[in-house]
Amino acid sequence: MSVIDGSAPAAGTLAGDTPHGIGTSVPSTDALAKTQGTYPYAADLWAEGLLWAAVLRSPHPHARILRIDTADAAAMPGVRAVVTHEDVPGDAMHGRRVADRPVFAHDIVRHHGEPIAAVAADHPDTARLAAAAILVEYEVLEPVTDPEKAFAAEPLHPDGNLIRHIPLRFGDPEAVGEVIVEGLYRVGRQDPAPIGAEAGLAVPRPDGGVELYVASTDPHADRDIAAACFGLEADHVKVVVTGVPGAMGDREDSGVQLPLGLLALKTGCPVKFVATREESFLGHAHRHPTLLRYRHHADAEGRLVKVEAQILLDAGAYADASSDALAAAVAFAAGPYVVPHVFVEGWAVRTNNPPSGHVRGEGALQVCTAYEGQMDKLAAKLGLEPAEIRMRNVLSTGDLLPTGQTVTCPAPVGELLKAVRDADLPPLPDGDDESQWLLPGGTSGAGEPGAVRRGVGYALGMVHVLGAEGTDEVSTATVRVHDGRATVICAAVETGQGFTTLARQIVQEVLGVEDVRVLAPDTDQPPAGPSARGRHTWVSGGAVERAAKMVRTQVLQPLAAKFGMSVELLSIADGKITSYDGVLSTTVAETLDGKELWATAQCRPHPTDRLDDTGQGDAFVGLAFCAIRAVVDVDIELGAVRVVELAVAQDVGRILNPRQLAARIEAGVTQGLGLALMEDLRAPRGVVKRPSLTGYALPTALDAPDVRIVKLVEERDVVAPFGAKAVSAVPVVTSPAAIASAVRAATGRPVSRLPIRPQAAIVKPQA
Amino acid sequence: MSTYAQQTAENVTLPSSLDEAVAALAAMPSAVPVAGGTDLMASVNAGLLRPAALVGLGRIAEIRGWQYADGAALLGAGLTHARMGRPDFAALIPALAAAARSAGPPQIRNAGTLGGNIVSAAPTGDSLPVLAALEASVVLAGPEADREIPVSHLLTGMDPLRPGELLAFVRIPLLHAPQTFLKATGRTGPGRAVASVALVVDPARRQVRCAVGAVAQVPLRPLEAEQWVAGLIDWDGERTLAPEACTAFGEYVAAACIPDQPGVELPPAAVQLRRTVAALSRRALGRALA
Ligand SMILES: Cc1cc2nc3c(=O)[nH]c(=O)nc-3n(C[C@H](O)[C@H](O)[C@H](O)COP(=O)(O)OP(=O)(O)OC[C@H]3O[C@@H](n4cnc5c(N)ncnc54)[C@H](O)[C@@H]3O)c2cc1C
DSSP, X not given: OEEEXXXXXXXXXXXXXSOOSTTSOOOOTTHHHHHHTOXXXXXXXXXXXXXXXXXXXXXXXXXXXXXXEOHHHHHSTTEEEEEOGGGOOSOSEEOSSSOOEESSOOSXXXXXXXXXXXXXXXXXXXXXXXXXXXXEEEEEOOOOOOHHHHTTSOOSSTTOSEEEEEEEEESOTTOOOSEEEEEEEEEOOOOOOOSXXXXXXXXXXXXXXXXXXXXXXXHHHHHHHHHHHHTOOGGGEEEEEOBOOOOSBSOOOHHHHHHHHHHHHHHSSOEEEEOXXXXXXXXXOBOOOEEEXXXXXXXXXXXXXXXXEEEEEEEETSOTTHHHHHHHHHHTTTOSBOOSEEEEEEEEEEOSSSOBOOBSSTTHHHHHHHHHHHHHHHHHHHTOOHHHHHHXXXXXXXXXXXXXXXXXXXXXXXXXXXXXXXXXXXXXXXXXXXXXOOOTTGGGBXXXXXXXXXXXXXXXXXXXXXXXXXXXXXXXXXEEEETTEEEEEEOOOOSSSXXXXXXXXXXXXXXXXXXXXXXXXXXXXXXXXXXXXXHIIIIIHHHHHHHHHHHHHHHHHHHHHHXXXXXXXEEEETTEEEETTSOOEEEHHHHXXXXXXXXXXXXXXXXXXXXXXXXXXXXXXXXXXXXXXXXXXXXXTXXXXXXXXXXXXXXXXXXXXXXXXXXXXXXXXXHHHHHHHTOOOOOGGGOOOOOSTTTSOOOOTTTOOEEXXXXXXOOOOTTSGGGOOOOSHHHHHHHHHHHHHHHHHHHOOOOOEESOOGGGGOOOOOO | OXXXXXXXXXXXXXOSSHHHXXXXXXXXXXXXXXXXXXXXXXXXXXXXXXXXXXXXOTTOGXXXXXXXXXTEEEEETTOBHHHHTSHHXXXXXXXXXXXXXXXXXXXXXXXXXXXXXXXXXXXXXXHHHHHHHHTXXXXXXXXXXXXEEEHHHHHTTSSOOOTTOEEEEEEEEOOOSOEEXXXXXXXXXXXXXXXXXXXXXXXXXXXXXXXXESSSSSOBOOHHHHHHHHHHSOTTTTOOOOHHHHHHHHHHHHHHHSOOOTXXXXXXXXXXXXXXHHHHHHHHHHHHHO
């Protein structure tokens, strides 16, 4: 349910009903197949004579492996191969940022669910039974599960327990404000919970190589990791991206892809794997559980003077993307506010908890929860409205981040806040008509209108766009025109974020060709990098635009020369080429005359720096901002919370596809709602509890609020292609803090922990 | 080479009467009955259960509806939650209809049955506290003669289903008085009960009967609290109660279901659960008698 008030979406640029080009709601090509259930996902793959894989995973979060005996498993009828660490021909260690993770655990197990061995058999049940028949003798070790104790604990890994420490120093440490508030905040472990569990097919090649058909979101990185592990040259491993059933970050668990390839190479047969739901929860990366201690100083008018923070990210057993998450957490620790003095200590530490990694908005989300909690505390202490204190401190273009970087992109934070603050509030339900009132607690009959309190809360969030701290953010795309049709070749993975639709829109816009195909990505194409942080809109969209423009020049150049006018005076639309004065009019097809035109281009944004040892540096290419006002109803006796409405104002640079944009915002705020109210993968003493979609509750349609997009600020970011900003992550980052703020307003309780448990929203009767 | 599990289709029997179903189970003692499959198939899919054969109960018309018998309703075990949630059924047994309406998302309610809910006997089974409060009994059909036992005997395992036996009917007294079912889930969307309370007023026996679900393995009956509150009611008059009495009842029920442990402080989770049960019981009584 979404309402866009304000500027109406731009109409199609062409006559006719089909939306076309940039700024219109061109529908996604796979939407129909996905709704009808015919879209092929990785789990639907099939090859003649395939074998089935199963992975044996550790039941312990921390243990020494004394012995692995695969003899019984290997002897089972139907079993074709068993692989352990001894069967890894190449690098035994891998990792997305740091190679600190074994393909198969062999001496030490560091988290519950870590892969130890894998089996290929002619039937999935046989494979599973055989995996269970592998004998592993463990010496169970005491797990380190409290990140605060990781500093002093015995090293869990040869690299030590401290993955990264960033001490950010900005301004005068002696500065003090007239008003000081302190807070301790905790954010739980959100699982990306992709509805399609991990799956894949590995097919050996006659040349000794292997092809991996997986739902990768970063095919080239996955190929390189796989090739290193298999001991093959990169050109002997091909990753083919199959339908991605939802991605929230680094989608795939290498613990699946690597065993799959090893088994295919060993047996010479295609091998298929489909993770069980439980394995999916155990294997992939989660959002970092985080502990945050804050002290905010303000003057008597509520202007921020100093922010001091300690941020502790629980990385789990391996580094993965923790360093990136920490950089974001530290840099955005004070939020989109102007603060003259900021001092942050940030750590990412190793524990035996489930692995953490890149999940949309990592780092930025956790701090948003904390700094917005602090803003509410300051408002209460100063007797200011929560929206007012925020308004007095908003960041703008030209201000400094605590990292010393100047904000050069549009930063319409105040405008966003004003838009949500001034939007009409949703009406209160008619007290007499209970049927019109979906009470907190839903349709289960427990709700009682008399016990319901309504609250309104605010949050401002920010994220960085593209990889930070010197990541080489490059993408390459090829555009081909032939026979009145254009084809885009770009290894940017469509994860549901809408890249293929955007690529079609760009080519339609630049070349005036209606029929645009986007080929499925694989690693034979040049790399485009990961599908994350909105980077494909920027770098891959930018590369597609450049390539399309090069083709356009090739089409028009001969014509321009012939008629003695410059290319700029010609325009293409709807397959027709016309000159500015209307004298020349021909079609693209006629001009091409059967010729095929190709162009390949790259997009590489300006470089960034790594944060130095005081947390300073120009680490980010771009920033995106969002303001959310949450309205909640709380049953103050049962502690049940229903989010009635989320009003969103977002800084988007430019609207490329209004419908997709609205869908991204709705999806984002709902994911944030999940974290705010229910999603927390519990792992007491390192053992994951209830790894199922019954045990791990996700928001359903009844939980989802009305999402009202009250304003989309279109202030173009001049350095970004099309001036567009990434849109998916910042609503996820902001909505949990807004919901917490609204629950605070409804109950007067501090609400310092996410998800908000019912006991935190109960108002005890006055004794 | 075979790559797919041999489909168990040939091992599925679909009898069209109770007698046939009982005969089919007798013929194949390893067969498992399946109604809506919403509990059973989840176990099969999770690899926890590999039934050698299935006897599907979905085509047995005689257990998919209800009939009246001596002031009671005889409900077929194959009634779905969706059917029980409809207004005609709600007029008959309001608390059971409310429980059925809250038992999972619509897809599950369309398939899941009363019989399956009882036989699964999950602590969070939503129909169970209602049946306990109504003092329902179950009719079991088996190779021997049919037998009828109180539902509580089945749920507590005091008198379990015997091999080859099917749950055929549930007998429920029709009380013609207010009854309520309230369930706390901690969320707005569908969810399993954290705690639930069923409360029925029985004017003929001058009783208020209450059962609390999800806080223990089986629904709990706070008998003393029931008797105490029944004693406060003017059965021949208005049958209303003051809010203070409802509050006291809530506390009474909660303390009975989540008792103090001598010498130890109640852990925070138990305190929270007690608070929830107290609020639900108070609200349930208030709605029935306010
Ligand atoms: C997503 C989801 C949400 C759910 N939410 C809820 C909820 O909120 N509340 C709730 O109470 N339940 C819930 N359930 C559980 C389930 O839907 C109910 O327990 C349902 O009533 C089970 O009925 P069924 O017909 O599907 O049983 P089945 O799965 O067919 O059978 C369950 C068991 O009962 C046996 N059985 C079934 N009928 C008979 C019979 N007539 N005689 C003898 N044995 C029999 C079967 O052999 C099996 O062992 C949920 C389930 C799912 C999957």
